[in-house]
Amino acid sequence: MGMTSTVPDVSVDLAPSNPRELVLRNPVIPASGCFGYGQEFAGAIDVQRLGAFVSKGITPEFRSGNPMLRIAETPSGMLNAIGLQNPGISRFIRKYPPMWATWEVPAIVNISAESVEDYEMMARRLDDVSGVAAIEVNISCPNINAGGFCFGWDARMSADVTRAVRRATTLPVIVKLSPGAVDVVEIAQAVEDAGADAVSLINTLVGMAIDVRKRAPVLANVTGGLSGPAVRPVALRMVWQVAGAVSIPVIGMGGISCVEDAIQFFMAGASAIQVGTAAFAQPKVLMELVDGIPAWLAANGYARLSDIVGVANPRYGTEPD
Amino acid sequence: MATELGTKLEFMGEIVRVEPVMGDSVLTTFVAPDWAVRAAEPGQFVQILSRDPQSTDPLLRRPYSVYRTDISAGTMTVLVRPYGRGSAWLCEQPLGAVLDVMGPLGSPFAVRPRTERLLMVAGGVGAAPLLMLSEVAVRAGKQVTYLMGAQDAGTLLPASELPEEVEYVVATIDGSMGHTGFVTDLVPAYLGWADQVFSCGPEPMFRSLRDVVHRHRLGDRPDVQMAVERPMACGIGACLGCVVETRRGMRTACVDGPAFDMDELIWG
Ligand SMILES: Cc1cc2nc3c(=O)[nH]c(=O)nc-3n(C[C@H](O)[C@H](O)[C@H](O)COP(=O)(O)OP(=O)(O)OC[C@H]3O[C@@H](n4cnc5c(N)ncnc54)[C@H](O)[C@@H]3O)c2cc1C
Ligand SMILES: Cc1cc2nc3c(=O)[nH]c(=O)nc-3n(C[C@H](O)[C@H](O)[C@H](O)COP(=O)(O)O)c2cc1C
Ligand code: FES
Numbered sequence: 001m002g003m004t005s006t007v008p009d010v011s012v013d014l015a016p017s018n019p020r021e022l023v024l025r026n027p028v029i030p031a032s033g034c035f036g037y038g039q040e041f042a043g044a045i046d047v048q049r050l051g052a053f054v055s056k057g058i059t060p061e062f063r064s065g066n067p068m069l070r071i072a073e074t075p076s077g078m079l080n081a082i083g084l085q086n087p088g089i090s091r092f093i094r095k096y097p098p099m100w101a102t103w104e105v106p107a108i109v110n111i112s113a114e115s116v117e118d119y120e121m122m123a124r125r126l127d128d129v130s131g132v133a134a135i136e137v138n139i140s141c142p143n144i145n146a147g148g149f150c151f152g153w154d155a156r157m158s159a160d161v162t163r164a165v166r167r168a169t170t171l172p173v174i175v176k177l178s179p180g181a182v183d184v185v186e187i188a189q190a191v192e193d194a195g196a197d198a199v200s201l202i203n204t205l206v207g208m209a210i211d212v213r214k215r216a217p218v219l220a221n222v223t224g225g226l227s228g229p230a231v232r233p234v235a236l237r238m239v240w241q242v243a244g245a246v247s248i249p250v251i252g253m254g255g256i257s258c259v260e261d262a263i264q265f266f267m268a269g270a271s272a273i274q275v276g277t278a279a280f281a282q283p284k285v286l287m288e289l290v291d292g293i294p295a296w297l298a299a300n301g302y303a304r305l306s307d308i309v310g311v312a313n314p315r316y317g318t319e320p321d
Numbered sequence: 322m323a324t325e326l327g328t329k330l331e332f333m334g335e336i337v338r339v340e341p342v343m344g345d346s347v348l349t350t351f352v353a354p355d356w357a358v359r360a361a362e363p364g365q366f367v368q369i370l371s372r373d374p375q376s377t378d379p380l381l382r383r384p385y386s387v388y389r390t391d392i393s394a395g396t397m398t399v400l401v402r403p404y405g406r407g408s409a410w411l412c413e414q415p416l417g418a419v420l421d422v423m424g425p426l427g428s429p430f431a432v433r434p435r436t437e438r439l440l441m442v443a444g445g446v447g448a449a450p451l452l453m454l455s456e457v458a459v460r461a462g463k464q465v466t467y468l469m470g471a472q473d474a475g476t477l478l479p480a481s482e483l484p485e486e487v488e489y490v491v492a493t494i495d496g497s498m499g500h501t502g503f504v505t506d507l508v509p510a511y512l513g514w515a516d517q518v519f520s521c522g523p524e525p526m527f528r529s530l531r532d533v534v535h536r537h538r539l540g541d542r543p544d545v546q547m548a549v550e551r552p553m554a555c556g557i558g559a560c561l562g563c564v565v566e567t568r569r570g571m572r573t574a575c576v577d578g579p580a581f582d583m584d585e586l587i588w589g
Binding site: 035040043044064069070071073075077078080082085229279282283 | 329330331370377378379380381382421423551552553554555556557558559560561562563564565566570571576589
């Protein structure tokens with residue numbers, strides 16, 4: 001290169017085949033449930049510099065969530081059983097999107113439900129709400145019409161939800177995969193076929209902890225979702241598998257805490273990343289990623305982020321069999 | 322020196338004083354930016370990263386009540402009892418070590434402007450936020466009675482830590498100083514005097530305080546604020562991991578609290 005060093009292009013379109021597109025200035029996205037509704041972090045970081053953010057999971061009705069204790073620290077990780085505490089879709093729509101509509105950073109709304117009809121209803125209600133840039137569908141939820149079996153563990157149920165949401169909205173639709181599925185690749189391909197614009201993974205892994213003095217589970221809910229650096233190798237493996245098997249963009253997450261972690265996910269085939277638990281301990285990690293990813297690319301001679309996406313994944317970008 | 326990190330709540334602060342207190346606990350004083358020192362109010366806390374920054378374990382910050390601030394010196398002090406891994410790490414940090422701190426966080430104790438007489442009820446490290454509240458109240462010309470309970474004389478907050486104007490009354494389980502028994506045994510004598518009661522300590526102390534207050538006060542006066550402890554992840558209202566069940570629904574200990582009106586709390 002000559003005398004002038006150019007700033008690498010880190011912009012990314014997460015819904016390339018959707019006319020409403022989802023173009024982000026950079027690939028750094030705080031994860032659902034770890035960033036509140038965006039305003040909570042405004043005192044700590046410059047939220048507007050993020051690529052986008054995902055809001056706390058919303059359900060059809062108000063939920064007060066699980067009783068205490070809801071969180072427990074584990075080795076390099078944490079368990080959470082918040083129980084989707086949220087105001088419900090109606091109050092949510094009145095309260096938050098009007099504020100986001102004045103923001104520069106795109107807001108992605110995470111939705112959870114216990115029936116296909118409820119997912120569809122929420123997507124329909126969000127479709128023309130100003131301030132909402134995209135929908136992320138959390139399919140790690142029990143299907144009450146299937147005995148509480150998790151939607152995201154079954155390819156047909158995952159596809160049913162995706163198809164219903166796709167029918168209800170022209171917004172970009174990201175389907176968030178559950179790591180509890182026996183074959184996450186099968187689920188990813190099913191939701192791609194059903195019309196998802198992108199997939200994100202991983203959601204938390206189900207775990208638990210026992211308080212030996214009380215001879216009882218630490219969490220009131222008994223089990224909780226494991227997140228943080230402890231899950232990163234598992235998450236990276238799943239992102240690598242899925243990115244090698246679908247043609248839509250993959251958003252990787254699970255334990256990302258620094259620039260090098262993020263680069264690993266890009267090299268596995270993620271087009272963008274989400275960050276959850278690490279930002280609890282250090283909100284500044286989000287800003288370090290926003291600045292550090294282009295810096296890493298520049299230092300390693302890359303002109304754009306897309307140049308490293310999938311470089312460590314021989315199946316990335318090939319036609320699925 | 323305090324280094325700002327380009328974020329509005331996180332800063333790096335060098336430890337400038339470490340003093341043993343209350344048995345095996347320590348008072349750790351670190352440098353803090355002017356905005357943080359000035360912003361801190363009684364009842365608020367800071368979240369301190371309690372590990373080597375290169376490590377990811379223990380992952381989450383630990384919350385500590387602000388014990389004292391010194392605007393002219395530009396410092397903040399916390400009272401740390403070695404308990405598990407995070408607090409043990411913090412207690413071992415020597416002079417000159419640099420802490421990664423977030424805060425001040427949470428809502429301060431709500432002292433009504435007309436309140437003239439404040440009663441503090443402290444147990445263990447719950448002494449910390451009440452020490453700061455006492456100093457601020459005395460500076461504002463108010464009267465303070467500080468009740469403290471501990472296992473023995475050696476684990477009480479030393480009287481020298483409190484402003485001279487404060488009436489300090491103690492209880493020890495082993496009877497080595499003051500009243501023999503619980504701090505809550507001392508409370509009834511002061512309920513008629515106090516305009517407001519402020520409390521921080523372990524859960525059993527809160528329960529016994531609630532019972533004593535219910536038995537001895539007239540109507541709903543004085544009101545009692547309790548600064549509760551919850552495991553915290555974010556400290557800024559984002560994770561909803563630290564909630565407290567109240568008559569107005571689930572509230573976060575880190576933003577709406579840590580102090581709540583006793584009559585608002587729902588006791589499981
Ligand atoms: C607002 C607030 C203010 C605080 N102020 C002070 C202070 O001024 N001084 C002070 O010394 N400490 C204070 N604490 C407590 C402190 O944050 C740490 O929890 C404490 O130091 C123990 O941390 P650790 O890493 O040493 O122990 P850990 O290793 O985290 O804990 C040991 C065990 O106790 C469990 N545990 C921890 N907390 C709870 C809980 N609340 N309920 C049930 N189980 C729990 C853990 O799950 C673990 O199994 C405060 C806490 C809060 C929420
Ligand atoms: C406290 C907490 C709450 C969460 N809430 C949600 C949620 O409402 N919806 C969702 O899809 N994922 C939720 N998640 C999962 C995260 O979005 C993310 O998938 C997971 O934590 C892995 O990323 P991390 O290791 O960077 O945290 C939550 C995670 C945590 C820790
Ligand atoms: S600690 Fe996260 S909401 Fe209070």
